[in-house]
Amino acid sequence: MDNRIYLVIFAILVGSTAGEVTLIRSSLAPVVISTIILALAGMKAALVALFFQHLKAEPKALSSIVLLALLAIVPLLTISFLQIPHTFH
Amino acid sequence: MHRVSATSTPAWKRWLTTTNHKDVGILYLVTSLLFFVTAGIMALFIRTQLAVPRGTSNSIVTQLQYTQLVTTHGLLMILWFLSPFAFAFANYFIPLQIGARDLAFPRLNSMSYWFYFFSGIAMGLSFLIGAPNTGWTLYAPLTDRGCGGTLCTALGGFDLGAIGLVLMVTSITMSSVNFIVTILKMRAPGMKLKFMPLFSWTVLITVFMMLYAFPSLLAGALILFADRNLGTQYFSLPQGGFLLWANIFWFFGHPEVYIVLFPAIGLVGDILPTFTRRPLYGAKYIVMSIAAAAVISFIVWGHHMFVTGVNPLVTKIFTVSTVAVSLPFDVMTIAMIESFVKAKIKLKTPALFAIGSIALFIIGGITGVFLASVALDHDLRGGYWVVAHFHYVMVGGSAMALIGGLYYWYPKITGRMFNERIGKIHFLLSFIGFNLLYFPMFFVSDMPRRIFTYDVTAWAPWNELATLGAFIFGGAQILLFLNLRRSLKNGAVAGSNPWNGHTLEWSVPSPPPGYDFEQIPRITEDGIVHFSGPSSAHIPNGHTHTTMSHLSQWPLLIAAAAFVFLVGAVFTIIIALVGVALGVYALYGYGRERFVAEEEPGAESWPFNNVPKLKLGVWVFLGSEVIFFSVLLGAYLFVRTNVGTTWPQVDSVFNIDRGFLNTIILLTSSLTAVLGLSFANAGSKNGLLASLITTLALGAGFLINKGLEWRELFSSGFTFNPASTNLKVPATTYFITTGAHGIHVFAGLVMMVYLISMTLKGHYLKEDSTTIEHFGLYWHFVDIVWIFLFPLFYLL
Numbered sequence: 001m002d003n004r005i006y007l008v009i010f011a012i013l014v015g016s017t018a019g020e021v022t023l024i025r026s027s028l029a030p031v032v033i034s035t036i037i038l039a040l041a042g043m044k045a046a047l048v049a050l051f052f053q054h055l056k057a058e059p060k061a062l063s064s065i066v067l068l069a070l071l072a073i074v075p076l077l078t079i080s081f082l083q084i085p086h087t088f089h
Numbered sequence: 090m091h092r093v094s095a096t097s098t099p100a101w102k103r104w105l106t107t108t109n110h111k112d113v114g115i116l117y118l119v120t121s122l123l124f125f126v127t128a129g130i131m132a133l134f135i136r137t138q139l140a141v142p143r144g145t146s147n148s149i150v151t152q153l154q155y156t157q158l159v160t161t162h163g164l165l166m167i168l169w170f171l172s173p174f175a176f177a178f179a180n181y182f183i184p185l186q187i188g189a190r191d192l193a194f195p196r197l198n199s200m201s202y203w204f205y206f207f208s209g210i211a212m213g214l215s216f217l218i219g220a221p222n223t224g225w226t227l228y229a230p231l232t233d234r235g236c237g238g239t240l241c242t243a244l245g246g247f248d249l250g251a252i253g254l255v256l257m258v259t260s261i262t263m264s265s266v267n268f269i270v271t272i273l274k275m276r277a278p279g280m281k282l283k284f285m286p287l288f289s290w291t292v293l294i295t296v297f298m299m300l301y302a303f304p305s306l307l308a309g310a311l312i313l314f315a316d317r318n319l320g321t322q323y324f325s326l327p328q329g330g331f332l333l334w335a336n337i338f339w340f341f342g343h344p345e346v347y348i349v350l351f352p353a354i355g356l357v358g359d360i361l362p363t364f365t366r367r368p369l370y371g372a373k374y375i376v377m378s379i380a381a382a383a384v385i386s387f388i389v390w391g392h393h394m395f396v397t398g399v400n401p402l403v404t405k406i407f408t409v410s411t412v413a414v415s416l417p418f419d420v421m422t423i424a425m426i427e428s429f430v431k432a433k434i435k436l437k438t439p440a441l442f443a444i445g446s447i448a449l450f451i452i453g454g455i456t457g458v459f460l461a462s463v464a465l466d467h468d469l470r471g472g473y474w475v476v477a478h479f480h481y482v483m484v485g486g487s488a489m490a491l492i493g494g495l496y497y498w499y500p501k502i503t504g505r506m507f508n509e510r511i512g513k514i515h516f517l518l519s520f521i522g523f524n525l526l527y528f529p530m531f532f533v534s535d536m537p538r539r540i541f542t543y544d545v546t547a548w549a550p551w552n553e554l555a556t557l558g559a560f561i562f563g564g565a566q567i568l569l570f571l572n573l574r575r576s577l578k579n580g581a582v583a584g585s586n587p588w589n590g591h592t593l594e595w596s597v598p599s600p601p602p603g604y605d606f607e608q609i610p611r612i613t614e615d616g617i618v619h620f621s622g623p624s625s626a627h628i629p630n631g632h633t634h635t636t637m638s639h640l641s642q643w644p645l646l647i648a649a650a651a652f653v654f655l656v657g658a659v660f661t662i663i664i665a666l667v668g669v670a671l672g673v674y675a676l677y678g679y680g681r682e683r684f685v686a687e688e689e690p691g692a693e694s695w696p697f698n699n700v701p702k703l704k705l706g707v708w709v710f711l712g713s714e715v716i717f718f719s720v721l722l723g724a725y726l727f728v729r730t731n732v733g734t735t736w737p738q739v740d741s742v743f744n745i746d747r748g749f750l751n752t753i754i755l756l757t758s759s760l761t762a763v764l765g766l767s768f769a770n771a772g773s774k775n776g777l778l779a780s781l782i783t784t785l786a787l788g789a790g791f792l793i794n795k796g797l798e799w800r801e802l803f804s805s806g807f808t809f810n811p812a813s814t815n816l817k818v819p820a821t822t823y824f825i826t827t828g829a830h831g832i833h834v835f836a837g838l839v840m841m842v843y844l845i846s847m848t849l850k851g852h853y854l855k856e857d858s859t860t861i862e863h864f865g866l867y868w869h870f871v872d873i874v875w876i877f878l879f880p881l882f883y884l885l
Contacts, residue, residue, distance in 0.1 A: 003767055010760040017752050017879075024739060024884045037880045045873045052763045052869045061696040065708050069715035072301040075388045077723045080336045081730065082403050 001054065009051045016040045098640065106640040108195035109603060113202050114181030115502070118495075120206060121173040126566075127213075128165035131158045133563055136526075140556035141549055143542045155541035156222035161212070163225030164250070167349065168257055169209050171483065174491050175352035176264060178498065179292045183268065185594035185601060186289045188277025188610040189689065193270040193702050196641050196684055197263050203648030204260035211253035211652065219246035224539070226342070227313070229324035229334035234317045251314045252655040258307040259651070265300040266709045268292060274702050276693035277593075279612030286592040287369065290376050291355025294383050295348050300709065301387070302344040304717035309337040312724065312825055318659060320810035321821040323724060328731035328818060332397060333724055339390035340720075347386045349483060350450075351379055353490035354421060357443045360497050361425060363590045364440035365432035371424035378417035378424075385414040395466045404463050411461035418454050422447060437588070438512030442493025445520050449485025453478055456531070469534055476538050477530035485523060492519075492569065499573060500587045504599040505580030511572040518565035525558025593618065609689075641682060646675035680843050707863045711870050718874050721829055725822040725881065735815045739884060742807060742819060744798065748883035751794050752875065758787035759872040762865045769858035777861070778848050784868070785841040788834055795831055799824075823882055830878060833871045840864055 020037050028036075050056040055063050107113065135158055138149050150158065180198065184191055192198045215221065223231040232247065272293045276285070285293075313334075315321045324330040354375075362369045369375065391399065391407035425447055434440065456478040460466045469475060500506050529551035536548050586595040593610060594601070596618065608620040654668025688702060697705050729736060739745070765780030806812060811820050844864060847853065853861050 001767075003764060006760060006763050006767075010756065013756045013759075014753060017749065017756065020880055020884060021745060021749050024745070034885050037884055041877050041880050044876045048759060048869050048873050048876070052759050052872075053866050059697065059700060062700055062705070062708055065712045066715055068297075069301055069712040070719070072387050073716055073719040073723070076305070076336065076340045077719070077726070079388070079391060079403055079406065080333075080723065080727055082400050082406075 001051065001057070005051060009047050012047060013044050016044055103640065105645055106199075106642045108191075108199040108639045108641055108644070110184050110192045110195065110198060111181050111502075111601065111603075111605075113198050114177050114179075116202050117173050117177035117180055117205070120202075120209065121170050121177055122570075124165050124169040124209060125174070128162045128170060129563055129566065131162040131165070133559060134158050135162065136556040136559035138541060139543075139552050141553065142544050142546060144544065145542065148542055150541070152541045153222060156224070156539075157216065157220040160221045160224055161216055164221070165209075165212065167225065167345065167483070168254075169205075169212065171349045171487055171491070172261075173205060175292075175295075175349070175356075175487075178288070178356070178491070178494055179268060179352065181502065182498065182594050183271060183289055183292055184275070185597065185605055186286050186592055187272060187275065188280050188593055188606065188612075189271060189275040189692075190605045190609075192267050193275055194267050194706065195639055196644050196679070196682075197267050199641065200644035200647055201260045201263035201267065203645045204256050204263065204651065207648050207652035208253045208256035208260060211249045211256060211656070215246035215249035215253065217246070218249065221247045221250040226338060227334075228338075229331045232313055232317070232334075233325040248314065248317055248659045249656070251310050251317070252652075252659065254310040255307065255314065255655065256648075256651060258303045258310065261299050261303050262307075262710070262713050265296040265303075265713065266706050268296040269300065269709050270702050270706045272296075273697050274692060274694045274700075274705060275689050277610045277612060278691040278693060279614070280610075280693045281612075282695070283373075284612055284616055286355075287358030287372060287375065288352065288355035288592075291351040291358070291379060294379055295351045298344050298348050298351075298383050298386070300713050301716055302341045302348065304713045305337055305720045306341040308717050308720035308724070309334065309341070311829065312337075312721075315809075315825055315828075319824075320808075321825055322810060322817050323728065323821050323825065326728055326818060326821070328728050330728070332394075332399070333727050335394050335397060336390070336727075337720060337724065339393045340387070343390045343393065344383075344386045346482065347382060350487050351383070353446065353487040353494075354379065356494040356497070357425065357446060357490050359590075359592060360439050360443040360493055361428050363497075363588045364435045364437060364443070365428050366435070366589075367428065367432050369424070370427035370430075371420070375421050375424050378420040382414055382417040385410060385417070389414050392461060392466065395463050396470065408461050408463060412458065415454065415458050415461075422451055422454070437496075438507070438509060438516060439493045439497035439588075441513065441516040442489050442496065442519075445516065446486055446490035446493065449481055449489060449523065453481030453483075453486050456481065471537055471539070472534045473530040473536045473538050474534035477527045480527045480530075485527075489519070489523070495569075495573075497588070498594075499576075500583030501594055501599045501601070503577055503580070504583050505576050505578075506583050506587060507572050507576040507580055511568055515565055515568040515572065518561055518568070522558045522561030522563075522565055526555050526562050527558070529554045529558075596620075609691075639684070641679075641684070643675050643679035643682060646671065647679060650675050676839075677843075680847075701859065703859060703863055704866075707866050711866065714870060718829070721826050722877065722881065725826055728818050728822060732818045735818075737816065737819055742802070742816070743823070743883045744801075745883050747794060747798050748879050751791050752879045754787050754791045754794065755872045755875050758784045758791070759869050761787065762868045766858060766861050766865055769853050769861045770855065772855045774848065774851065774854060777853060778845065781841055781845050781848060785838060785845065788838050788841065788868075792831060792834055792838070795827065827878060827882070830871070830874050833874070837864075837868050837871055840867070 020040055023033055023036060026033065049066075104112065104116065107116075134150060135155070138155060143149075145152075148155075180192070183189075221227065221232075272285075272289060276282075282290075312321070312323045316324055322330070324334045326333075358369050358372070358375060388410045389407060391403055392411045395404055395407075456474065460469060460475070460478070496507060496512055533548045533551045536543065536545070536552075583599045585598050587599075588595070596610070597606060606620070611619045611621055613619065650668050650672035652668070653671060654665050657663065657665025657668050694700075737743075761780045761783040765777050765784065768776030768780055802808075807816060807820055809820060809824055811817060841864070844853070844861065847860075
């Protein structure tokens with residue numbers, strides 16, 4: 001992969017991190033800030049995986065190993081949270 | 090790499106340093122059977138205690154000893170006997186069944202055995218100085234050092250047990266990576282997935298389950314270790330600590346039941362066609378059912394928590410998923426029963442155990458479906474119904490089938506036949522003893538399963554029967570050991586295929602040579618096996634007729650170092666430092682040892698045709714890391730959500746500027762790491778060196794900045810266990826999560842020091858750059874984790 005692409009990705013990563021910090025000091029509603037910041041974090045993680053770890057150029061089967069792990073963890077995170085209202089509130 | 094002939098290597102050295110898959114398989118076999126005997130003797134103590142109403146004064150063990158026996162028995166049987174017993178066979182027979190000459194990473198295989206061995210030592214030692222006594226589920230807050238109840242324990246043995254779990258999960262992760270890469274990358278030419286024997290299929294599905302389930306236990310065990318030794322308070326938090334442990338544990342725990350069961354089902358699926366002399370009925374659908382059950386098993390854990398007061402919506406979800414997971418098992422058992430129709434069954438010992446295990450599993454399975462109902466579960470879960478159901482599945486369904494597998498493959502492993510008559514008597518006594526032991530428990534479903542004595546006389550006859558059954562079942566196993574021991578010398582010569590089996594392992598001599606196949610098999614589209622191609626004289630990695638195997642002492646030493654370090658971390662820093670020194674020495678030796686995991690030319694490797702073995706291995710490992718960190722982050726979110734408004738304001742505890750700086754540092758280190766790969770590919774030694782040194786400096790800078798932050802936090806009173814109630818949750822979540830990440834960063838730094846030293850010697854340039862690429866995959870993953878930690882702790 002061309003080194004210039006790495007530099008562009010790096011610039012986006014740093015820029016979006018700065019954006020996260022700026023956002024937290026803005027007057028937007030907390031839920032909006034949280035949503036945007038987590039979305040930015042997801043985007044940054046995807047960029048690192050796709051370009052620095054080269055998943056973009058790898059067979060899809062390789063990505064599926066990590067995606068399967070994420071898929072396995074989704075029920076744990078979601079259903080665990082569903083338990084909360086009844087138990088503690 | 091040492092290459093030593095069988096005759097020139099002392100036996101003790103061979104067994105301590107072997108990396109050959111068959112030797113490692115035998116090591117697993119012997120060790121797991123030792124744990125079987127140990128845990129079995131504990132079971133006899135338990136049954137003797139419960140045989141009659143004793144009261145407290147007439148008991149043969151104290152209440153504490155009883156709970157320790159029950160806990161250690163459960164943990165040893167499930168984690169140290171059943172799974173390793175199955176993986177003894179997997180080690181020995183998977184390469185033979187798929188037409189490979191070893192596992193993908195032989196030294197890693199050896200290391201995973203030694204981690205398993207030392208994990209067992211830790212568990213055994215724990216029993217000597219105060220074993221865990223909370224039941225194998227290790228429920229919080231019983232595990233809390235200071236819970237103050239009669240069942241909770243401050244005994245050091247508990248921490249040794251936690252060390253055992255950490256070492257065990259490490260071993261399992263290494264095994265999972267190894268088997269996934271082996272089965273997906275090293276099948277003989279033409280050995281498409283559809284031609285794989287059922288045992289190989291079940292192992293493949295099982296290792297994927299292990300890869301995704303066990304990191305949850307690892308995260309839980311590490312948190313538990315920190316709670317008990319550092320003073321963090323995850324599992325004792327009133328904001329759902331006990332519920333958090335239950336979720337983390339059972340997310341691992343329920344799939345674990347199938348992890349134990351599936352290889353046994355695979356074994357039955359291999360044994361039946363041999364002895365019914367017809368193909369397994371609906372083999373394709375059995376595989377699909379196993380895969381379906383594996384997927385569903387990750388969404389059924391909540392049925393273990395029906396009485397914890399969880400949301401009714403959640404109980405409905407888990408009721409549906411629990412009933413759903415029983416359906417694939419219906420398909421499997423019906424297909425296996427169909428295989429008997431019009432079959433000319435040869436009732437040899439392996440067949441008897443296989444058939445017996447199906448019968449017992451049906452009882453175990455059906456009695457489990459009752460527990461999917463919230464109403465029934467409410468009454469049944471605390472009594473002996475669950476004990477009976479569980480043992481019908483684990484012992485009846487799994488252990489009986491695995492013992493059948495031992496008889497089935499004994500002639501292949503030893504080259505000798507066992508005594509068939511004694512084998513049949515062994516089966517008969519085992520089957521009768523087993524049912525006498527566990528069936529009566531269904532009739533005392535109202536007897537609480539966590540009491541060490543009782544005074545209800547109506548329960549006594551059933552308990553007497555159960556105890557009688559326990560001694561018959563236990564005594565029958567003596568026949569197994571005597572038979573196999575005696576046959577080792579006196580048994581008739583087996584020949585290569587004494588059962589007329591159809592899978593590849595029966596095509597090689599008994600016992601198989603070190604290199605497995607004289608010529609690598611090739612399977613044509615019609616499923617017929619041909620042996621052609623280069624002979625064993627040209628086998629990669631230097632196996633020849635006179636070579637037993639690669640020998641390496643480093644896997645043993647690395648595992649020993651990890652054990653010593655963790656023991657020292659609990660008891661005394663001096664021992665921990667010895668562990669560190671031994672670890673550095675062993676890792677250095679491991680890294681220096683010339684050991685190439687060569688690609689097998691022409692190997693069947695769909696769907697990873699163009700992915701090298703090592704790269705696949707790294708990605709599979711990262712898959713387990715995804716689960717590990719997701720569980721840690723999930724735990725953080727879980728307790729933080731429960732804390733609600735008492736979480737500290739942004740920038741009041743965690744300094745945003747410091748977090749921002751560390752994020753930029755890590756992102757930059759990812760850039761320099763990936764540029765290093767570019768330099769390596771281009772053959773620029775100086776460019777690679779500069780990149781690695783810069784990455785190392787940035788990684789070290791990250792840790793220094795993190796260390797300074799920790800010091801500031803500590804000096805301001807924000808410790809592992811701060812005085813302010815409002816800060817306990819933030820402190821616990823922050824230190825554990827960023828601590829686990831920091832350990833990963835430190836591991837990356839250690840790797841970089843090694844890579845720099847090797848680069849100075851001229852390695853890793855051009856075609857040799859794969860090591861740099863694989864390191865980069867790890868380092869970028871560590872970066873990704875921080876990308877989430879930064880906003881979660883510093884910004885939100």
